[in-house]
Amino acid sequence: MSEPLWERTLKVTTAEQTHALAAALGEVLEAGDLLVLTGELGAGKTTFTQGLGEGLGVRAGIISPTFVLVRIHPNLPDGPRPGGPDLVHVDAYRLDSAAEIDDIDLENTMDTAVTVVEWGRDRVEHLSDSRLEVELHRAVGGGGTAAANRTDEVLDFDTDDDEPRTIVLRGIGPRWADAPGLLDAAGQPDTAGQPDTANEGHI
16 A cells, blocks of 8 residues: 655634635645545534535535445536536445445546545555545544444434544645645644644644
8 A cells, every 4th residue: 555645634623614624625636536535423524525526616415425325516617617527425434345446437437527435445545546535533522433443333424513623634646746735835833823743734
């Protein structure tokens, strides 16, 4: 498995900030980009994907695709990025292997869309030689990794309350040789005047 070329850790305190960060990221995504989204229940995965959709300029109405596995949100001709890529939103929680990922034929849309896969770790890495990994962590509750790995949960809604979250982004492969400038712009000292670490910031 390829090692990340860079990592950024950002702090957000509201769902609105999660959405805004993702929207800014969506503005720089291109057709063929693969994002692997990880986070426990309530971590904000759906809010993050909704923000991506806004930045990409695709049709609204993004919800978790848990029960249909894949939802395609087409680019809007009258949106902010006319002619831009569609958004393919995948929930791989109930898929046990890379072979099951192949069965849903993501290869047919990979070149023309931005593909976001929730619970995609260890399942979708073979789809592209580059990927952006996004981890969302709740500051409180949620049960952490243990809860995220349980198989008896009903994962139909990703509730996203206003509480602090940590978002970790890692770039892997030639497409992500450099971190998007927006991530470095987000890495500013917080309002209390305490400097962040080299790869940690607040938006």
